[in-house]
Amino acid sequence: MKKKEKKIVYVALSADILHEGHINILKKAANLGEVIVGLLTDKAISSYKKVPYLNYKQREIVLKNIKFVTKVIPQYTLDYTKNLKNLKPNYVVHGDDWKKGIQKKIRQQVIKTIKVWDGKLVEPKYTKDFSSSNVKDKILKVGTSPDNRKLRLKRLVEAKDIVRVLESHSALTGLIIENLNVIKDNKFLEFDAMWSSSLTDSALRGKPDNQSVDYSTRISGLNEICEVTTKPIIFDADNGGRLEHISFMIKSLERIGVSAAIFEDKVGLKKNSLFANQKGVKQDSIKNFCKKIKKAVDSRISDDFFVIARIESLILGKSVDDALKRAEAYSAAGADAILIHSKDKNPDKIFTFSKNFSRSKYFKPLIAVPSSYSQTYEKQLIKNNFKIVIYANQLIRASYPSMLNTAKSILLNGRSHEAQKNITSINEIINLIK
Ligand code: SPV
Numbered sequence: 243m244k245k246k247e248k249k250i251v252y253v254a255l256s257a258d259i260l261h262e263g264h265i266n267i268l269k270k271a272a273n274l275g276e277v278i279v280g281l282l283t284d285k286a287i288s289s290y291k292k293v294p295y296l297n298y299k300q301r302e303i304v305l306k307n308i309k310f311v312t313k314v315i316p317q318y319t320l321d322y323t324k325n326l327k328n329l330k331p332n333y334v335v336h337g338d339d340w341k342k343g344i345q346k347k348i349r350q351q352v353i354k355t356i357k358v359w360d361g362k363l364v365e366p367k368y369t370k371d372f373s374s375s376n377v378k379d380k381i382l383k384v385g386t387s388p389d390n391r392k393l394r395l396k397r398l399v400e401a402k403d404i405v406r407v408l409e410s411h412s413a414l415t416g417l418i419i420e421n422l423n424v425i426k427d428n429k430f431l432e433f434d435a436m437w438s439s440s441l442t443d444s445a446l447r448g449k450p451d452n453q454s455v456d457y458s459t460r461i462s463g464l465n466e467i468c469e470v471t472t473k474p475i476i477f478d479a480d481n482g483g484r485l486e487h488i489s490f491m492i493k494s495l496e497r498i499g500v501s502a503a504i505f506e507d508k509v510g511l512k513k514n515s516l517f518a519n520q521k522g523v524k525q526d527s528i529k530n531f532c533k534k535i536k537k538a539v540d541s542r543i544s545d546d547f548f549v550i551a552r553i554e555s556l557i558l559g560k561s562v563d564d565a566l567k568r569a570e571a572y573s574a575a576g577a578d579a580i581l582i583h584s585k586d587k588n589p590d591k592i593f594t595f596s597k598n599f600s601r602s603k604y605f606k607p608l609i610a611v612p613s614s615y616s617q618t619y620e621k622q623l624i625k626n627n628f629k630i631v632i633y634a635n636q637l638i639r640a641s642y643p644s645m646l647n648t649a650k651s652i653l654l655n656g657r658s659h660e661a662q663k664n665i666t667s668i669n670e671i672i673n674l675i676k
């Protein structure tokens with residue numbers, strides 16, 4: 243007698259925090275036939291929700307060892323079509339929660355695709371109390387350890403097309419970055435990390451951006467941000483100060499859970515790079531700056547801490563070739579990523595730089611700070627090989643005119659009533675912090 247062929251059952255999963263709900267789905271799927279799990283890659287997951295805690299390999303090992311699962315294959319997009327067309331499964335199984343929300347369109351596409359070979363969609367009831375997003379929200383409420391936070395940047399760089407970073411100069415701005423997200427074109431959008439800026443840390447304290455605010459003061463401000471957030475932090479280390487002090491700074495940063503420090507290749511009294519007049523500002527020699535990078539790399543406790551070199555050649559009117567020469571040397575000295583800074587109104591030069599640097603054997607992930615070339619879209623940066631975008635000062639620039647206008651309005655009107663319409667209500671501010 244001919245052996246009856248087993249049916250193929252396809253289940254797409256992220257399986258980051260595995261719980262009873264997943265087992266329920268897999269068990270039901272196994273009752274229908276041989277279960278092939280399409281495991282979403284980190285990239286596929288980050289297109290619609292947060293980057294998973296566990297990477298693809300770790301999640302794959304867990305799933306392969308579940309008795310209901312026959313095989314695990316990668317699913318590279320949220321869309322199932324490619325895997326479904328290859329496998330032509332008899333069944334697709336998914337919890338019924340995807341009938342609404344961001345996955346609704348994906349579901350419709352699945353139904354359309356499997357109809358061609360008469361495949362069936364089976365949708366067990368979604369186990370409400372056990373969504374992994376719920377579990378993650380609970381973890382967020384508990385907070386995070388410095389080590390967990392520190393490791394996150396590397397995971398994001400590996401998983402995302404571009405890591406989106408916004409300046410945070412206070413715990414309150416940290417909370418905005420932590421909690422804000424929007425859905426646009428079926429995509430989940432949020433800031434991935436915080437930028438601890440020397441400019442905005444100084445402005446907040448009414449001081450110029452010339453290292454008048456010392457590292458200890460800035461790091462103690464960071465502590466307050468760390469208390470109420472979990473996202474990674476990139477620290478603006480200016481030029482790192484004296485070589486002999488660098489290892490202490492790196493250790494202090496790592497201890498509180500900072501993920502990266504960016505060192506700029508300038509020497510002497512510091513001036514902010516966006517100042518039109520850079521007279522008197524000097525760039526460091528390649529040799530000397532490489533020593534600093536090497537010192538930082540050798541001082542770190544964890545390899546996951548990023549030491550980033552920031553090149554100021556374009557700021558100081560030097561050529562793209564000069565920047566390229568430096569990028570290769572800094573990369574060879576151990577820099578994990580390169581920030582190519584510019585205060586031009588357009589990104590032409592940094593794109594020429596990235597095109598050439600991408601061909602180099604010393605290529606490392608690139609960072610852009612689009613403050614002056616603010617018309618540039620993230621998608622252009624991605625196309626030009628940038629991996630991290632830092633919005634370096636927008637939150638403090640947003641708050642200043644608002645505070646100034648409110649103060650002015652009170653003076654001009656002899657009361658606060660007129661200012662009310664442009665400011666947060668008392669109720670809102672009371673409820674802002676839970
Ligand atoms: C900062 O934000 O402090 C920076 C970036 O270093 S820039 O202001 O462009 O120099």
Ligand code: MG
Pocket residue numbers: 439440441478480
């Ligand atoms: Mg700075």
